[in-house]
Amino acid sequence: MSAQTTAKGYGIADTKKYTEFSVKDFPLKTAHADDVTLDISHCGVCGSDVHTVTGGWGGLNVPWCVPGHEIIGTVTHVGDNVKEFKVGQRVGVGAQVLSCMKCERCKGDNENYCAQSVDTYNAKFPDEVEAQGGYSTAIRTHQQFVFAIPDALESEAAAPLLCAGLTVYSPLVRNGTGPGKTVGIVGIGGLGHLAIQFAHHLGAKVIVFSHSPNKKDDALSLGADEFVSTSEDGFADKYADKLDYILSAADAKSIPLADLLSTLKVDGKLTSVGLPDEPWEGLQPQAMASNASCIGGSHIGSKKEANAMLKLCAEKNIKPIIDQVLPMSEAGKAIEAVKNNNVRYRFVLKQDLA
Template identity: 45%
Template sequence: MPYPEEFEGIAVTQDKPWHQPSHVSYPAKARHPRDIDIEIEACGVCGSDLHTVAGHWRELPPALVVGHEIVGRVVHVGSDADSGFKVGDRVGVSAQVLSCLECERCAEGNEPYCDGFVSAYNRAYPDGYVSQGGYASHVRVHEHFVVPIPESLPSELAAPLLCGGLTVYAPLIRNGCGPGVRVGVVGLGGLGHMAVLIAKALGAYVVAFSRGSSKRKDALELGADEYVATAEEPAWDDKYVSKLDIVLVCASSLQGVNLDQYVRTLRIGGKIISVCIPDKSEKLEMSAFALRGVTVGNSQLGSPQELRDLLELAAAKGFRPWVETLPVGVEGVSQALTRMDKGDVRYRFTLTEFDKEFGTGK
């Protein structure tokens, strides 16, 4: 592999179904003087990866390497980089790899909302290069979007925090989650289980909502104070009228989620925040008559500073995502995506053994 001109990765290609990936080589993006090159050692498998390769959101290029919960070691630091990273540091990269860094939104710590947003994969840089993700040997990223990984966080457990964890942390912290705040978490999957962990670490009282009762034991073990099986208790909302301050919608699909019922659970001034991005055919629907003194909104990822804060919180409080590891490679990636499609994971996958697949780590 002629690094730094080419990287290797496990890609979904147009000539095969999404669950049959291939080992490929591809050109690295042009090096910017503030870029940092990272040799990858772990990468989380996010629901966004599945939605992307299955074509739920947008068209795929001829070959695409997904993955945006990247942990690895710095192997090169750009000549103009000034963030203090050095070769050998263990660092992380989330789902955003570039913004303009000049607009008002960037200056205010709202980089994910910048018009110059470039995602970790399947998004064009200003020069036209289509970004490639973390199921790969290396990644090259502007230093602003690289964060240090606290020493106490194992790489395979830190990885899911980099996107999934950040996606729920940002709306919680931005909407006042803390001691005395009552938070409802809708959907106990890859995002929802981390929302419970994080809300509890922030001091909130947490009510977990799931369709059935099969996840009750898990929810309580994660730290939820109460659990509601909404499909088994049709009038469950009668018990929770005006009880919650924040409802965070983390479900992978909006089918069967009656938002009007969740509005009833909110105190006046309460907020429903959705981080659910399902198939593009699904709609966020609710009755206009239900909106009485509450706010409905959404949240997109989180800033690099919020990611640093989240990792420090995890290190300080000791919470960890529930993770199953799989070796990266054609078989491992196929298994991870296929099992995720079936809901066969409690609650996140992290790909490991990158050195064996790509001959790195030397």
């Protein structure tokens, strides 16, 4: 049976009208022997979706953009080279759908840093077919970017793991989060509330920094050992030289970077997975001179890490807190809520076109 050639989805054509989704058919990428095609059942609503459809990260790269890269679905077709997946299997797709497979990065479990990487949406495949995301009926992608979903994870809980989860899991493990380490998590939203759980279950002592004191109970119940309100003057003083690593999911240009950096041990690192629309304000290297600390970036994670994360989630019962599951037709409502920071902690869309 040949694979379907089109799908239907909810897309945005104008970043000024970022809640006005229209429904259209669109072509799927040309089917290759390494491709897996799936019917989508659920898709999480990620901060990236908001930055993209509002134009915060720049204009659209395609005339009409279907967002969504926290995708769960059922395999409907596999190419001849695909051995890992079979028709009928429940799988997931995250924020990346292609890489070159040939470079050192691809060959070294760093395919998420391949220079030829293709994003799941608002991007184009090498053959110029537009890549469209998961607010839709189906997606086709290379098997490297398809993940088996453990039976223990419900679909609506698994969806947000594929971007929000992987985006925080990868830097946590790459930076040594584990027993004997003290790790700070900054910003308790869709990403941060998963990061707390990962850091805790990986064995680290977890210090949560948040400017929202009313998230204290959530943070502690998710596994934080301590909660620090960054709105209090001198909040960082008692943590000076205490932290091995900080992961910031704060999506803001004016987080108290210098204070946070001061809590790091010598050679400690802060990774920001929050990607604000505007540059950081006032950062000077002086803020990192007193402890040889550094501040860095990260980009989702590798398939190896995705599989390890999903296994950990299944074993330790780690899951996102789902605020609402909405039909995909309410994508605009979900986008607005994420933009206004009115989500605790994730919205998931459910298929209503097929």
